[in-house]
Amino acid sequence: MRNYVILLTFLLLVSAFVAPGRAEVTAVKAGKILTISGEPITDGVILIENGKIVEIGTGIEIPEDAAVIDAGKSVVMPGLVDASAVQPVRGDLNEQSSEITPTLRISDALDPQSKALKRVVQTGVTTLFVSPGRQNVIGGLGVVVKPAGKIPQQMIVKDEAALRIVMDLDSTEGNRIPWREPPINFYYRRPGTRMAIIWMLRKSFFDAQQQADTEQIKDPNLAVLSAALKDEIPIHVNARRAIVIRAALKVADEYGLKLILQECTEGYKVAGQLAERKIPVVLGPFYYYPGNMGQYSEGRKVNWNNAGILAEAGVKVALSSGEQLGSIDILTAATFAVRHGMNPDEALKAITITPAEILGVSDRVGSLEKGKDADIIVLSGDPLNVTTRVERVILNGKTVYQQASGETL
Amino acid sequence: MKKRRFLAFLVVLSSCFSLASSGGEQQVLAIRAGKIWTVTDGVIAGGVIVVNNGKIQTVSQNAEIPEGAKILDMPQMNVMPGMIDAHCHIGLSLDIFGEMDETVAAVAADMQILDAFNPQAEDVKKALGSGVTTIMLAPGYKNPVGGQPAVVKLDTSKADEWVLKRTAGVEFSLMNQALMFDREPTSRAGLVELLREELNQGKAYKAEEFNPRRELLKRVVDANLPAYIWAHTVDEIASAMAIVDEYKLNAVLVAAGQGDEIADMIAKRNLPVIYSPLLLSSKDKDLKRAGRIANSGVKLAFASLAPKTDLCDLRTSAILAAKYGLDKETALKSLTINAAEILGVADRLGSISEGKDADLVILNGEPLQLTSSVEMVLINGNIVYQRQGE
Numbered sequence: 001m002r003n004y005v006i007l008l009t010f011l012l013l014v015s016a017f018v019a020p021g022r023a024e025v026t027a028v029k030a031g032k033i034l035t036i037s038g039e040p041i042t043d044g045v046i047l048i049e050n051g052k053i054v055e056i057g058t059g060i061e062i063p064e065d066a067a068v069i070d071a072g073k074s075v076v077m078p079g080l081v082d083a084s085a086v087q088p089v090r091g092d093l094n095e096q097s098s099e100i101t102p103t104l105r106i107s108d109a110l111d112p113q114s115k116a117l118k119r120v121v122q123t124g125v126t127t128l129f130v131s132p133g134r135q136n137v138i139g140g141l142g143v144v145v146k147p148a149g150k151i152p153q154q155m156i157v158k159d160e161a162a163l164r165i166v167m168d169l170d171s172t173e174g175n176r177i178p179w180r181e182p183p184i185n186f187y188y189r190r191p192g193t194r195m196a197i198i199w200m201l202r203k204s205f206f207d208a209q210q211q212a213d214t215e216q217i218k219d220p221n222l223a224v225l226s227a228a229l230k231d232e233i234p235i236h237v238n239a240r241r242a243i244v245i246r247a248a249l250k251v252a253d254e255y256g257l258k259l260i261l262q263e264c265t266e267g268y269k270v271a272g273q274l275a276e277r278k279i280p281v282v283l284g285p286f287y288y289y290p291g292n293m294g295q296y297s298e299g300r301k302v303n304w305n306n307a308g309i310l311a312e313a314g315v316k317v318a319l320s321s322g323e324q325l326g327s328i329d330i331l332t333a334a335t336f337a338v339r340h341g342m343n344p345d346e347a348l349k350a351i352t353i354t355p356a357e358i359l360g361v362s363d364r365v366g367s368l369e370k371g372k373d374a375d376i377i378v379l380s381g382d383p384l385n386v387t388t389r390v391e392r393v394i395l396n397g398k399t400v401y402q403q404a405s406g407e408t409l
Numbered sequence: 410m411k412k413r414r415f416l417a418f419l420v421v422l423s424s425c426f427s428l429a430s431s432g433g434e435q436q437v438l439a440i441r442a443g444k445i446w447t448v449t450d451g452v453i454a455g456g457v458i459v460v461n462n463g464k465i466q467t468v469s470q471n472a473e474i475p476e477g478a479k480i481l482d483m484p485q486m487n488v489m490p491g492m493i494d495a496h497c498h499i500g501l502s503l504d505i506f507g508e509m510d511e512t513v514a515a516v517a518a519d520m521q522i523l524d525a526f527n528p529q530a531e532d533v534k535k536a537l538g539s540g541v542t543t544i545m546l547a548p549g550y551k552n553p554v555g556g557q558p559a560v561v562k563l564d565t566s567k568a569d570e571w572v573l574k575r576t577a578g579v580e581f582s583l584m585n586q587a588l589m590f591d592r593e594p595t596s597r598a599g600l601v602e603l604l605r606e607e608l609n610q611g612k613a614y615k616a617e618e619f620n621p622r623r624e625l626l627k628r629v630v631d632a633n634l635p636a637y638i639w640a641h642t643v644d645e646i647a648s649a650m651a652i653v654d655e656y657k658l659n660a661v662l663v664a665a666g667q668g669d670e671i672a673d674m675i676a677k678r679n680l681p682v683i684y685s686p687l688l689l690s691s692k693d694k695d696l697k698r699a700g701r702i703a704n705s706g707v708k709l710a711f712a713s714l715a716p717k718t719d720l721c722d723l724r725t726s727a728i729l730a731a732k733y734g735l736d737k738e739t740a741l742k743s744l745t746i747n748a749a750e751i752l753g754v755a756d757r758l759g760s761i762s763e764g765k766d767a768d769l770v771i772l773n774g775e776p777l778q779l780t781s782s783v784e785m786v787l788i789n790g791n792i793v794y795q796r797q798g799e
Contacts, residue, residue, distance in 0.1 A: 089596075089597060089598070090585055090597060090642075090644065091585055091588055091596060091597055092588065092595050092596035092597070092599075093596065094595070094596055095593070095594055095595055095596045095598065095599030095602070096595035096596070097592065097593035097594060097595055097599065098593070101599070101602075103602055103606075104596075104598045104599060104602050105598060105601070105602065106598050107598075108597065108598045108600075108601035108602065108648060108651070109596065109597030109598040109600075109601065109644070109648075110644060110647075111642075111643070111644035112643060112644065112647070113642070113643050113644065113670075132598065140598065150643065150647075150670060150671050150674070151643070151644075151646075151647035151650065151671055151674065152644065152647050152648075152651070153647065153650075153651060185591045185592075186591075186593070187591075220606070
């Protein structure tokens with residue numbers, strides 16, 4: 001008993017010394033801070049503690065023991081949010097053995113050591129939305145991650161963030177028609193046409209709706225779809241051409257689904273409808289691959305005016321890399337969107353707070369505000385200038401990339 | 410019977426042959442050796458091991474040798490416990506059929522690898538010659554659920570005693586090699602999802618539905634049966650840890666090549682690691698990994714994965730690891746007692762101590778020297794291998 005008392009006293013003493021020992025404070029000084037949520041701050045300071053922003057503004061006293069990052073005249077803005085990022089996954093992005101795989105979680109396959117993550121960080125992106133691939137009609141559940149941590153569990157910001165549906169012809173890729181040869185494996189299956197894609201989608205939601213009334217849904221696939229029907233899980237629909245977008249809107253009307261549209265290269269043709277229904281869009285990729293991609297290149301032609309027209313019509317627009325790496329990064333995409341008619345403020349929001357809102361993580365990332373995650377990038381100049389480069393990336397309060405060393409730390 | 414030439418330094422009694430073949434009789438054997446590496450109790454210089462009826466009766470520096478005991482007097486020799494190969498595929502005639510993976514369907518939980526084992530195979534004799542007396546015979550990594558591994562001794566002369574565990578656990582694989590082009594799963598996410606579904610089915614299993622596969626998985630979910638999980642890279646190990654956390658499995662990591670990157674997390678979960686073989690041709694960078702894992706507090710054993718890696722025997726892995734940062738005591742333990750503990754046979758095997766099986770390896774040098782070779786191997790007190798002349 002006495003031993004316990006001594007031990008307890010000792011522990012109390014130790015904790016008295018250790019616990020209030022201040023967490024490390026970092027201060028970022030910069031000539032210009034673009035907060036996105038409010039007015040830009042000139043000659044401001046951001047105080048970071050425990051990976052969160054605790055203070056932001058001008059005339060803030062920097063504690064003596066704080067580590068100071070002096071960005072000089074550089075521009076500081078929130079880490080970028082890529083709402084359709086390259087998947088840091090080894091191997092297949094889709095489970096090919098079945099066409100409808102709503103239970104599939106891409107978070108199970110994340111590879112934190114992926115080189116793609118390092119390159120994404122260098123483009124200023126600190127939050128990524130990773131979703132299953134494009135080869136299944138219902139591919140599974142995506143995840144919002146940060147490129148930090150040694151195991152996937154440490155990367156995850158929000159798991160099961162959205163259900164991926166692909167209505168473009170990409171989802172027919174790999175499926176074969178049993179013609180001349182007998183169906184020998186699971187690749188001989190529907191859909192082979194646009195008609196069948198929409199049929200499969202409608203059937204899946206129909207099945208889920210039938211089961212929704214029963215108390216316990218036995219099929220785990222239907223359980224996920226049923227959650228999507230009840231708006232518990234957002235639905236991301238890949239739709240490029242206007243005809244596909246209209247089909248998506250029709251299915252959404254039939255089942256009362258709330259959609260978020262991806263790619264949407266012909267979105268400008270239906271801008272009015274999208275604005276009226278308050279459907280956000282995630283644009284990207286912004287390049288046209290002229291190679292021979294057959295039917296899967298359908299609707300891939302980039303129209304740079306798209307973003308400006310959609311935003312003008314009142315649609316919530318996010319700019320993304322479109323699951324591509326090494327083509328056009330999202331900061332550059334924003335500059336091009338401005339060149340083709342998008343409002344500069346809108347363009348900056350389209351790579352920060354808007355995608356954060358679409359993904360449902362705007363309470364943590366997307367702008368520089370007190371209490372939010374300290375995901376900060378330091379730029380050599382105006383973000384909407386193509387010659388500007390990313391000088392430093394701070395993720396959860398820690399520097400993970402510095403342009404000088406040219407490498408992710 | 411093949412004519413044997415005995416080595417000159419051995420004082421071999423005329424009854425040695427009968428000793429080797431008779432087995433069951435009440436026989437007392439005394440081994441006097443230069444150094445006895447007990448593993449759990451340090452090194453005894455110039456000690457005596459008394460073996461009675463296949464078990465170690467006493468081991469000490471000046472044990473009394475009972476009257477009428479057969480004496481093996483080997484003052485130059487080192488004695489260590491029989492080595493335990495924590496994962497291998499010997500005796501499966503791999504070169505012909507590849508009998509370790511039933512890849513037609515993804516889940517082969519109810520298959521027993523022991524059914525395919527041929528104790529007379531050439532590679533079994535080779536393993537014995539390298540000082541391995543007990544193995545975990547395992548299915549491969551190309552199926553998400555590969556089957557049931559077995560723990561067997563390599564002395565198969567007595568029909569019923571050599572199988573220690575017919576179902577030692579269930580083999581799982583989270584490696585990319587478990588993905589196939591034309592059968593489920595084809596993707597990493599699909600692989601994890603499939604395992605989750607199988608374990609969920611096991612969880613929901615009720616005794617009245619007769620389904621051996623689900624019953625087995627039920628035992629795994631209840632942590633009554635260990636799960637041996639193949640995972641090599643960081644993301645694979647992370648997936649394994651996620652599954653282990655979710656279902657509270659009694660699990661062992663197999664391969665774990667890059668485990669040193671997240672060794673602290675493996676240690677925190679008390680997951681033992683059966684490490685893949687270190688080869689003489691491996692890079693320095695990779696040779697250091699085993700040591701780092703063990704130094705983080707993870708229980709480590711080695712797998713030879715024989716005959717897939719034919720270049721090295723089990724002992725070489727430990728020697729190389731010891732050369733690159735693993736401390737020598739742990740290296741020796743990883744070959745013996747650690748492996749025995751991981752496989753759940755430490756009450757009988759893994760060290761030279763009283764009451765344990767007399768599975769002994771006699772070497773002409775220290776165990777962790779590349780130059781020392783195995784002179785003699787005993788299982789249950791019977792000589793099952795003797796080095797032939799050059």
